[in-house]
Amino acid sequence: MTFGERLQAAFDSSGHLCVGIDPHASLLAEWGLPDSALGARDFGLAVVEAAQGRVGIVKPQVGFFERHGSAGIAALEDVLLACRAAGLLVIGDAKRGDIGSTMDGYAEAWLSPQSPLAVDSLTVSGYLGVGALESTAQLAVKNDRGVLVLSATSNPEAPALQGSRDSSGRTVAAAIVDEVRQWNRDGGPLGNCGVVIGATVDLASAGIDPGSLRGMPILAPGFGFQGTPLSAVRSVFGSAAEGVIMSVSRSVLAAGPQGIAAAIDQSIAEAREAYAA
């Protein structure tokens, strides 16, 4: 099965919610875990246990593992192993972006089945030109995996760059959507390649036509803790909401090891309601 098909199956069976695996120092402290690679590993394994059987998708945030050096990356490998054993789709939130053979190196690390870091889909960053990521997208699709390219994000510093316009007047964010749509030409109903668009982004202000997103996986951080209620998915993404991966992290992780399962159940109910409406 392609990544798009597996993602659609996860949506159908478990809804659109995705649980972040963010072993932030302050969360490790709240969970009574040491601020170390071992703490990050135990945190990740506990989140996987709470997520299993509840949601279909998890998203480890690579920066919180890399913070602990190679031991942290080894901890992430253990967490990824647990994700695969639990049958969870994994989005590696690494935001890698380079060119040529260096980018191929990152692609092989995250999107080759034999790699200990293999994930189902990888977030990538196109400052060097979205075209420089096409070979990564091709490798992903060849291996039945996907990529999610940063398009429009929620942080206040984003619009200056992402809203800049190319010679034809398109915003940078919209140009990326157009390019990624091309990569999906030969894909199924839900593509293997998608974009990252923050849940608090106003698509019109970002210069993005919601229709251009249809049939594309859209990773949307910014639900829950950062402020957009899950119920708003249709008002934010319109007809593209069917492809949205609703990512929640802090809002469920802050519930702690005892409360996380209930917090996930609560978010699942809200997400289902948003789509049933």
Add this chain to the structure above:
Amino acid sequence: MTFGERLQAAFDSSGHLCVGIDPHASLLAEWGLPDSALGARDFGLAVVEAAQGRVGIVKPQVGFFERHGSAGIAALEDVLLACRAAGLLVIGDAKRGDIGSTMDGYAEAWLSPQSPLAVDSLTVSGYLGVGALESTAQLAVKNDRGVLVLSATSNPEAPALQGSRDSSGRTVAAAIVDEVRQWNRDGGPLGNCGVVIGATVDLASAGIDPGSLRGMPILAPGFGFQGTPLSAVRSVFGSAAEGVIMSVSRSVLAAGPQGIAAAIDQSIAEAREAYAA
């Protein structure tokens, strides 16, 4: 000493050349090394040995280590240890870019003195808005380290994004230069924060005034193998050439374990000539 001061000292004592540490699969094969984390480690240690006493700066390309998972990152940690023992300034070419606490995680991984991945300066990518990298720059400076922000690169896919214009008509590449210059306000004659600009970039086409780059470290890949002769540094960078880190990788690494020292010496001579002219 600040990063800017250490970089200036390296320029004064050893010139502007920087040797890349790129354990590309094809180079590992040419060097008779296995395509594994151990091969990448041995390659890196051999390059450090050849660089020591010749140049002042090396630049490990992180993607070629990450390709081997956590074992590859552990290999990089060994190579970084050897760099420090050899007294080499290290530019970690990781092109990391995220926001908030995740970006802080990357900053702590690469720019904290106690981290096994600590480098003197880190390449970072500002797709999420260059302002989102300011806290990383602050952490770097606090720890007497630096950052190098991607501005204008040589690859053919780059100008579409990097040449897009903000509401005031500045290119994305030029807006980044302006922001980084602000970060250097309180620095010495050579700043701690700089930019990455490919040696084959035409500054005028990229919308960058060479004067705006003065006093800034400029990491310039694209010398040697990719086509710009080292002798062209003044014609490409004008009055900003004094801050240029001339990065060579393939052109010296392809000389193999027997030939690399002579290839580095040859490049050093060409670089010196370019600045003496």
